[in-house]
Amino acid sequence: MKIINARLRHKPELYTVTIADGKFSAIQTQQGELAAQDGDTDAGGNLLCAPFVEPHIHLDAALTAGEPAWNQSGTLFEGIERWGERKPLLSEDDIRSRAMATIELLVQNGVQAIRTHADTTDPSLIGVKTLCAIRDELKDKITLQVVAFPQDGMMASAEATRQMEEALEIGCDVVGGIPHFEYTRELGEQSVKHLLALARQYDRLVDVHCDEIDDPNSRFLEVLACEAMFHDMGARVTASHTTAMHSYDNAYCSKLFRLLKNSGINFVSCPTESIHLQGRFDTYPKRRGVTRVKELRDAGMNVCLGEDSIFDPWYSLGNGRLLRTLDFAMHICQMMGYQDFASALDFITDNSARTLCLENYGIAVGNPASFILLDGEDDYSVLRKQGDVLLSVRNGKVIMQRRPAEVMTAPWITPPAFARH
Ligand code: FE2
Numbered sequence: 001m002k003i004i005n006a007r008l009r010h011k012p013e014l015y016t017v018t019i020a021d022g023k024f025s026a027i028q029t030q031q032g033e034l035a036a037q038d039g040d041t042d043a044g045g046n047l048l049c050a051p052f053v054e055p056h057i058h059l060d061a062a063l064t065a066g067e068p069a070w071n072q073s074g075t076l077f078e079g080i081e082r083w084g085e086r087k088p089l090l091s092e093d094d095i096r097s098r099a100m101a102t103i104e105l106l107v108q109n110g111v112q113a114i115r116t117h118a119d120t121t122d123p124s125l126i127g128v129k130t131l132c133a134i135r136d137e138l139k140d141k142i143t144l145q146v147v148a149f150p151q152d153g154m155m156a157s158a159e160a161t162r163q164m165e166e167a168l169e170i171g172c173d174v175v176g177g178i179p180h181f182e183y184t185r186e187l188g189e190q191s192v193k194h195l196l197a198l199a200r201q202y203d204r205l206v207d208v209h210c211d212e213i214d215d216p217n218s219r220f221l222e223v224l225a226c227e228a229m230f231h232d233m234g235a236r237v238t239a240s241h242t243t244a245m246h247s248y249d250n251a252y253c254s255k256l257f258r259l260l261k262n263s264g265i266n267f268v269s270c271p272t273e274s275i276h277l278q279g280r281f282d283t284y285p286k287r288r289g290v291t292r293v294k295e296l297r298d299a300g301m302n303v304c305l306g307e308d309s310i311f312d313p314w315y316s317l318g319n320g321r322l323l324r325t326l327d328f329a330m331h332i333c334q335m336m337g338y339q340d341f342a343s344a345l346d347f348i349t350d351n352s353a354r355t356l357c358l359e360n361y362g363i364a365v366g367n368p369a370s371f372i373l374l375d376g377e378d379d380y381s382v383l384r385k386q387g388d389v390l391l392s393v394r395n396g397k398v399i400m401q402r403r404p405a406e407v408m409t410a411p412w413i414t415p416p417a418f419a420r421h
Pocket of ligand 1: 056057058117209308
């Protein structure tokens with residue numbers, strides 16, 4: 001396979017990218033535009049980019065909004081209640097059909113690696129079993145990581161604690177947690193220490209729903225970061241959401257950032273979910289409730305963006321388009337400067353790949369030939385246009401191809417070429 005007239009991120013020239021035996025074999029600068037020969041794929045000056053990575057989603061809950069009841073208040077806590085009513089209706093077929101439909105949606109939008117949470121507080125562990133089975137079935141087609149996630153609290157009962165361990169025995173890749181939802185602060189701290197001990201015992205990654213609340217006194221992030229640092233696990237540990245950080249006092253946050261930087265942990269923010277769920281107990285002014293994405297990034301920490309939900313009890317929109325999530329983040333977190341735009345795709349590509357500890361990710365000779373082709377010439381134009389994913393190639397094989405829609409406009413509406421933007 002040879003792709004001509006491709007642009008690469010942060011480079012102005014056109015490139016020819018050659019693929020052999022499922023790997024990138026050559027990446028060469030072109031002297032101007034080339035005419036396609038037989039068998040060439042013409043990128044048409046569009047951006048060849050590393051695949052999108054979805055670092056935080058709940059495939060077991062996806063596509064269940066309104067079943068059996070809608071979340072009327074829009075709060076995280078009512079979402080947990082509504083999900084509690086849906087859980088008894090779960091079956092392997094039910095989870096499998098919804099998870100596969102959601103994976104298809106993600107693949108159609110350029111995603112090739114997914115980290116999904118799976119609820120371990122359902123006694124049957126059907127979500128864990130089904131998602132681990134799907135992961136194994138799709139292992140040559142897509143990267144799927146399954147997080148053992150104790151939705152109702154890991155320390156809520158002896159059974160909940162035991163089921164976490166059972167989920168790891170079944171084969172979850174990542175240990176999760178929800179310390180801010182445990183009954184007491186003390187139990188929350190215990191849960192963080194316990195889940196990190198489980199990660200060491202089973203040699204797994206860590207991804208905690210951490211401080212997903214507007215309470216400025218919810219400070220489990222410092223416990224997670226400190227434990228990760230003391231056990232030298234930072235690169236393998238992720239704090240998801242951390243929305244309480246939005247409400248932390250600046251003096252505390254300044255002190256906290258030193259620990260976070262030293263710990264080397266990763267961060268996932270889900271801006272569409274958080275702007276919807278947080279601030280629900282405020283009148284006005286109403287908090288945005290999204291963690292400090294810009295400040296964490298500017299302090300040199302690894303931050304990436306996920307969707308969290310697609311049509312589930314917590315969030316009844318969502319469409320698998322991480323570019324939409326990115327667009328929200330740029331607005332909500334006030335990252336609207338030129339330099340912000342110029343590197344925006346980091347949040348849904350390289351940074352997420354680092355969070356998931358993906359190996360051999362990226363467009364480089366010798367790496368697996370996995371990439372997407374985006375409608376746009378650079379980060380800025382792809383973001384502004386919300387460019388379609390035109391092509392998705394995994395290990396040298398096409399897994400998705402999109403023909404752009406043809407839109408006709410009346411002659412009077414088409415401006416002269418020089419006036420187009
Ligand atoms: Fe989540």
